[in-house]
Amino acid sequence: MSKNDLITLNKMDFNSGIAIGAWDQSTPGIMKAFDPHRHDHYTCMLIEAGQFEVIFDFKHLTMPAGTLFVSPPGQVHQILNIFGTNGYYLSFESHHISISAQTGLDNLLEETLLIALSNDEREWFRTILDSIIKLQDLNDGVYRQVEEPLLSALMEQAILCYEHKSLIKSENLSLRSINISKEFRNLVKLHFRTIKRPFEYAEKLSITVAHLSDTVKKVTGLSASELIQKEVMSEAKRLLYYTEVSIQEISYQLGYQDTKYFIRLFSKKAGFSPGEYRKKYGKKLDHI
Numbered sequence: 069m070s071k072n073d074l075i076t077l078n079k080m081d082f083n084s085g086i087a088i089g090a091w092d093q094s095t096p097g098i099m100k101a102f103d104p105h106r107h108d109h110y111t112c113m114l115i116e117a118g119q120f121e122v123i124f125d126f127k128h129l130t131m132p133a134g135t136l137f138v139s140p141p142g143q144v145h146q147i148l149n150i151f152g153t154n155g156y157y158l159s160f161e162s163h164h165i166s167i168s169a170q171t172g173l174d175n176l177l178e179e180t181l182l183i184a185l186s187n188d189e190r191e192w193f194r195t196i197l198d199s200i201i202k203l204q205d206l207n208d209g210v211y212r213q214v215e216e217p218l219l220s221a222l223m224e225q226a227i228l229c230y231e232h233k234s235l236i237k238s239e240n241l242s243l244r245s246i247n248i249s250k251e252f253r254n255l256v257k258l259h260f261r262t263i264k265r266p267f268e269y270a271e272k273l274s275i276t277v278a279h280l281s282d283t284v285k286k287v288t289g290l291s292a293s294e295l296i297q298k299e300v301m302s303e304a305k306r307l308l309y310y311t312e313v314s315i316q317e318i319s320y321q322l323g324y325q326d327t328k329y330f331i332r333l334f335s336k337k338a339g340f341s342p343g344e345y346r347k348k349y350g351k352k353l354d355h356i
Contacts (some may be wrong), residue, residue: 075144075310076105085161086215087201092154104146104310110162110173111139112226114185114193118153122146124180125302126309131182134190138181138226140173144306156197158222164212166220172227174254181230189229196222248273249287252280253295258301261323266292301337304330308346315342 080087091098104123113120113136120131123146124139131137139145141162162170173181185193200218204210255269263269269292270277281292288295300322307318319330335341340348 074313076103076307078105078107080107080109080159080161085164086212086219087157087159088197089157090154090201092148093152095157097157098147098150101145101147102145105180106142106144107159108141109159110141111223112158112160113137114156114197115153115191116155116194118151119152120147120155121151122150123148126305128290129182132184134187135227136181136183136185136190136193136221136229138173140179143179144310156194158197158200158219160219164216164219165223166216169220169223169227172224174250176227176250178232181226182231183226183229185229192225193222196225233250245283245287248275248280248283252284252292256299260296260303261321264296264300264323266296269296281297297333297337301334303335304337304342305345308342309349312346318342 075171089095115131115133117133117134119133122129123144125144129150143298165173167207183189196218199338200215200222203214203218207214252269252275255272259269266280267277270280273280277292284290284292284295290298304318304322306320308315313321315331317326319325319327322330323335324330331342334345338345
């Protein structure tokens, strides 16, 4: 990918919609993932051996064997190192899973499911993944009516495992507060380029802006305004880090017609001007 281009978007094969298999260090798709990219679909991996080192939107993570992760569409990620690593990959479009599983994924407070599996959980996920892989040979072709229930069950169980391990964090919060925060976060992800003011989100949620701000602060530790700005800043950093698109164009893409205002806002939040940020961090790509 040329740094003069926008971030590479890997699209799911239109005729497929589901891709699954085992992978190791020699798998072509894994090697391509050493370049920064996004997907237009969900990506799931089960790490079976070694340790998997990756960046998810600037978060540098090292995942040992027994880790399951599910990454949503649009997130920028990049493999850094694979140390004798192998496992399973699963890519799918959301319409191939049940409405319940889609809703569960949409309602997670964290963007990426990252789960350290117990031995029993790991064996269960491995069994389901193996079953989906074997179906095509068993049926001499693709039969979505058989694959999709297994895929939905896998995602539902991943959500249950994640929520079980996260229960302690949310035990003092009401379900209503958590749901409001989830709905707000999903709206922000959809509209952050065009809607910047909390009261407009409050109107969409049919609540007062004071209630929205108090609730979001209680659940996430950040105010509604801070979460909106966080989404804007994340996308700005992606474009500065992974591309050489002009700062003026980035400003326009993020909904700021006044580039000078965008530069002041970015500088205040990041501690660097956009140009300084790109100079300081963007060159790291040359060494990966």
